[in-house]
Amino acid sequence: MAPNGNGRIRILAACLTAIPVVALTAACGVDTSSRTGGSVGSGPVVVGAADTIESELVARLYAGALGANGTATELVLGLGDQADRLAALDGNRVSLVPEHTGRLLHRFDSAAEVTEEEDVYDALSRSLPEGLSVSEYAPADDRSALVLTEEQADVLGASSVADLAPRCSTLTLYASEDFAADAGALDRLQSLYGCTFAEVVPAGSPAAGTRELAAGASPVHGTTAADSVVAQDELVVLTDEEGAFTAQNVVPLFRSGVLTADDIRSLSVILQLSTADLTAMAARVRDGELSSADAAAAWLEEHV
Structure with missing residues (x-):
């Protein structure tokens, strides 16, 4: 399936501060609550996250970028492993989840042998089952x-x-x-x-x-x-000049038709996310220096 949209349009938005413990975010802010159950309809874009700090951070970045564009969002934390996240998408409990290109490719095409960023992304786009889409990947790479x-x-x-x-x-x-x-x-x-x-x-x-x-x-x-x-x-x-390890770039996986063209363009701000950015934020959250919501809000404020 071809990716839904591209482009590297910067989002100009004034409000990026996380709103603590609310059910929905509209126009701006990042939801810090979690919930289970429910289904996605014509309401907010429900962003899901795995039970890792890195996944939660990226989910909050996606939610914050969408919120800055005026899209209502809701955050669901603790979805578990990749199978759990895909089941949540399939069950219409979430609209979008952070994933990694290579692991997602191997899920849908276990025989894929490509390892370079663009090749992995292209193969992933072709392998996605009907009903699922991705937009552009970020430089952040967990290979x-x-x-x-x-x-x-x-x-x-x-x-x-x-x-x-x-x-x-x-x-x-x-x-x-x-x-x-x-x-x-x-x-x-x-x-x-x-x-x-x-x-x-x-x-x-x-x-x-x-x-x-x-x-x-x-x-x-x-x-x-x-x-x-x-x-x-x-x-x-150790550097890997020959490409033995598969690219694992951060990419949003979402239910087809859930995001508007403006929503997809708003996610382009995350194309600035580097591996160093993500690891530094995760380390600060893991060390208790700040919350994941505050880390995501600070990154968005700097990059939007």
């Missing part, structure tokens, strides 16, 4: 990555996957769930770099795995680029 501590990187002389490849057969990879979700990544590491790890061990959440790595408990960690702990702990993310 898989191999990570070392600075000390390990120095010892191994590695700043890229190519540098690490000759040593892979002697190393254990601790792979987070999000890293493992990149279908075919390990096969591509082998075919593109000749890198086959001696052992691949599940590491649970990205945050748990990178903290373990920072403590020196594991030699190589497979995580994702938007894992905020990577930036906090000053770990070394």
Whole structure:
């Protein structure tokens, strides 16, 4: 399915402050409440979020951008994994959810082998089932990555996957769930770099795995680029020149016909969202410096 609209039109709106604990937002503001059930009709655009800080932040950015354009929005938090989010869309309980291009592509086309941003987006647009649409993706990219501590990187002389490849057969990879979700990544590491790890061990959440790595408990960690702990702990993310890892750009997935052309144009402000922006906001929220609503409102105020 072709994407619904494009363009990088900046939204000029004066009101972006989050409105605390309300059921609906109209004209401006970001809903901080959550609810379950109900259905989408001719009322507000219902923006859903997974149960992660990053997903909630992006959902609030989408809701805030729509609200700044005069569109009433409602926010539903804690939708769970991708299957839960798709079920919420299919059940007409939400109108729009933040997703990642590569993971969504592999959901609808498990045989897809493309990894570059534009190729992944084009393949995703073609693979979407009837009734679902996407608009343009943001630069924020949560693709898989191999990570070392600075000390390990120095010892191994590695700043890229190519540098690490000759040593892979002697190393254990601790792979987070999000890293493992990149279908075919390990096969591509082998075919593109000749890198086959001696052992691949599940590491649970990205945050748990990178903290373990920072403590020196594991030699190589497979995580994702938007894992905020990577930036906090000053770990070394190995560059992937050959494209072994699938692009995972932030993209809005929505029910076809729910958004107007103006709504879609209003989402263009999120095209300024970078991986660094998202990880920095998530780190501040995770550390209790500010709420996700305040972080989203501040970002929108700066970029609208």
